[in-house]
Amino acid sequence: MHVGAKLESVDRFQGRSATRYAHFLMSSERYKSVALVTFEKRGEPFAELLRFARGDFEALVASGAIFETLDQPTLPPGLEDLEGRDVYLFERWREEKGRLRSNLKVMEQRKDIVDTLCEDDIEKLLFGSSDPIASIAKAVKERTQRKDTTRVRYWLLAYLTFGRRELALYPATIKNGHWDRSSVPSGARLGRPPLEDPLPQLRISADLAEKMVRSYSSRVIDGHTSSAAYTSFVRKHFGVTVKSRPIGDILCQPEGLPFPSKRQYDYVIHKLLKQSEIDELRFGRHRYNNTLSPREGAFSEGVGNVFQAVQLDVAQAPELPIGLLGEIQQLPLQVARMIDVASGICLGIGFSLGAESASAYRMAHFCCAISKVKFARLFGLDIDENDWPCVGTPAGAVYDRGPGATIEHADATSTIEMTPSYSPKGKPNVEGSHPKKCARHGPPQLRISNLNPIEMVKQEILRQIRDNKSSDAFSRMTPEMIRREVLPVPNEIFAWLDGRCRSSAGRISFEEAVRKWLDPVSFSVSRNGLSYRSGEYRDMGILLRNFREKLPRHSTFDIPGFVLPFCVRYAWIEISGHLVEVERVLPLTDDPTLLFESLQDLERDAVTARKLARRRRKAAAAAQVEYQSERESQVSPSPHDSKSVPRRAIKKGNKKKERALRDIVHS
Structure with a gap:
């Protein structure tokens, strides 16, 4: 004691x-x-x-x-x-x-x-x-x-x-004013009387306070202000009207009964409701959660390995691309990013034109699963393995409730999590990786790039490599990383964790990644070659050549294949269970950059090719008519200046002419 x-x-x-x-x-x-x-x-x-x-x-x-x-x-x-x-x-x-x-x-x-x-x-x-x-x-x-x-x-x-x-x-004044006013049985209003217009005073009971809260909640949640909620309440429950006076109108009760003042109403609301509840009612749950609610920790606190959890989202590129012929594209480039929660590095990137699509998410998964050197080569870029070192499939992914939630995973052990709608805080790592732009006042403006979609894709790949090497990732640094002097950028943190086997990455083959994530299409193959839409493809190996040699003459078959939507220079076809890489070729020697087109460009070229074929047929008929007209006017008016005879008759006639000529010479 x-x-x-x-x-x-x-x-x-x-x-x-x-x-x-x-x-x-x-x-x-x-x-x-x-x-x-x-x-x-x-x-x-x-x-x-x-x-x-x-x-x-x-x-x-x-x-x-x-x-x-x-x-x-x-x-x-x-x-x-x-x-x-x-x-x-x-x-x-x-x-x-x-x-x-x-x-x-x-x-x-x-x-x-x-x-x-x-x-x-x-x-x-x-x-x-x-x-x-x-x-x-x-x-x-x-x-x-x-x-x-x-x-x-x-x-x-x-x-x-x-x-x-x-x-x-110390003076015991800290509890002053915190006593229970309901313990006083008197019905008189507590506190000092108003300084002006001493109207009948009303003491707020517990039942009346609950009615005030219900009234406030039902009105403010519909977008009304606190003043509108108060006036609606006193009109409904106390029949309050307006009394006109020379010095200003006031509220009054026709029978002289007391009613709560605006300050009493606000006092009850702030006493019975927390400030967070009031903010959520005023601004809505989504705005409160996104901008007003306090921080509850970082997502990286729950992971310790790379590839353990990733977050995916799509953001629009800040500029509009131009077309292949220099025209302004009306469809913006959408960029899908897959961000590793542990290191902050971008594991994969995908693209689509116009709107967010599942194809962009699949491309990001494809990029994540294969070597980035191989991925960059598909777009004509040459990078080093250390520029973007991550290869593998994630153990878990977080999507929003958009097109990304519709894709299937290659790994059956992967877990999919979807965030609530309109809640960017559900995947802040990828939301924070999107490029920022400064809001400008005045009339809306569009930024027009001088790059076509394929060139913008190359730019975004190089930009992502830059971000992996330069983004501030100090918030993910552990004390051991600091002691080891690990550079606080995503690339170095990823390399440090991966070098210590702190990885949850799965591995799949390149062929499996192609079959799982790329868009399936049908190629046309014959003894003359391989084509898709308006593009001709060629395989440098022996497998496709042997397959074509076995085809019947003048026959065309459809075989399954896969293409990368934003790069149709390379494609992959299925032959006897084997995946064969084929490369697009030009009919003439020309600029190799013409081969880098998107799937949409190739389909648009196919439509244009069919239109040009129709024009050619019409032009051929017109040329034939023009030829016949000019021949009749300048060569012979008769349209039939020749006739068909048997070849043997021609030989007999020639022999008769030779004998007749010989007789003339000898006579």
């Missing part, structure tokens, strides 16, 4: 106290007595001193009649809320708010008074007389010249009971 220990007695300390609780103050060897202190609230704080014979008190403790409580406060009643708080910081806040009275100065003044009483023998003051209360009062009057002996006695006993701590003398 320590000084200040809170004790409990069922029989109220043998009937000597009005309460069951008291605090241990002192055990005197000189006077063979024990002193306890009880604290009560009687308008003002009140302290009573209880004395027991030492033997009797110890017997009561041994028998269990007096025992320590589970909760042991360190401050007097009324100051419990200050336990563990920095009072000096609290007082600085009060001074900044313009409070005139300093509680610290009051505490120092009380300590000076108590120190004056403690200069003499405290043990004699408490145990040296039959009436210690009278002894304390006499000492207060003689040494401090104060008449409020009851108040000073409370300060003295609180100071001694709680370890002579100066904080025990």
Whole structure:
């Protein structure tokens, strides 16, 4: 048991106290007595001193009649809320708010008074007389010249009971105004009356407060303001109307009955509803969650391996591409990114034109699963393996509820998670990786690039490599990474984690990635070659050549294949269970960049080729008519200047002519 220990007695300390609780103050060897202190609230704080014979008190403790409580406060009643708080910081806040009275100065003044009483023998003051209360009062009057002996006695006993701590003398004003107003049975309105227009005052009951909250919630959630919710409430429940006055209109109740004021209405709302609930009602759940709700931690706190969790999202490129012929494209480039939660590196990237599509997400998965050197080569880019080192399939992916949620995973062990709609905080890693643009005031403007879609795709790939090498990833740095001096960029963090086998990546073959993630199409193959739409393809290996040699003459077959939607220069076809890579070729020697087209460009070229074929047929008929007309006018008017005869008749006629000519020569 320590000084200040809170004790409990069922029989109220043998009937000597009005309460069951008291605090241990002192055990005197000189006077063979024990002193306890009880604290009560009687308008003002009140302290009573209880004395027991030492033997009797110890017997009561041994028998269990007096025992320590589970909760042991360190401050007097009324100051419990200050336990563990920095009072000096609290007082600085009060001074900044313009409070005139300093509680610290009051505490120092009380300590000076108590120190004056403690200069003499405290043990004699408490145990040296039959009436210690009278002894304390006499000492207060003689040494401090104060008449409020009851108040000073409370300060003295609180100071001694709680370890002579100066904080025990702090004014107990922290709970002022926090009492339960419903405990007062009177129906009169509490607080000062209004300064102007003293209308009948209404006290807010619990039922009325609940009605106010329901009214506020139903009105504000529909977009109404707090003022509109208040006026709707008083009109519905109190029949309030408007009273015209020369100095300004006011609200009134026709029968003179009281009704709540706007300040009462706002007070009840802010008392019964949390500020977070009010903000969610005013701005909506999505805006509150996205911009107003406090941060609850980082997603990276729940992962320790690369490829353990990824987040995917699509963002529009800041510029509009131009067409292959230089015209302005109306369809923007959409870029899908797959961001690793642990390292922040972009594991894969995909593209689509116009709108967000599942094809862009599949391309991002394809990019993630294969070597980035191979992926860049498909677009005509030459990069190093260390520029983009990550290869594998993720263990789990987070999508929004868009087209990305419709794709299937190559790995059956992968887990798919979808975020709530309109909630970018559900995948902040990938949302934060999107390029930022500065909002400009004035009329809306569009940025037009001088690059076509394929060139913009190349630019985005190089830009992503730059971001992997330069983005600030210091928030993911562990103390060990800092000690090892790992550069706080996604590439280096990924390499550090992957080099220590902290990876959850799965591996699939290139052929499996092609079959799973690329768009399936049908190629036309014959003995003359391989084609898709308007593009001709060629295989440098022997497998396709042998397959074509087995085909019947003048026959065309469809075989399955796969293409990368934004690069049709390379494609893959299925032959006897084998995946064969084929490359597009030009009919003439020309610029190799013409081979880099998107699937949409190739399909558009096929439509244009069919249109040109129709034009050629019409032009051929027109040329034939023009030829016949010019021949008749400039060569021969007869359209039939030749006839068909048997070849044998021609030979016989020629022989007759030769014999006749020979006879003439010899005659």
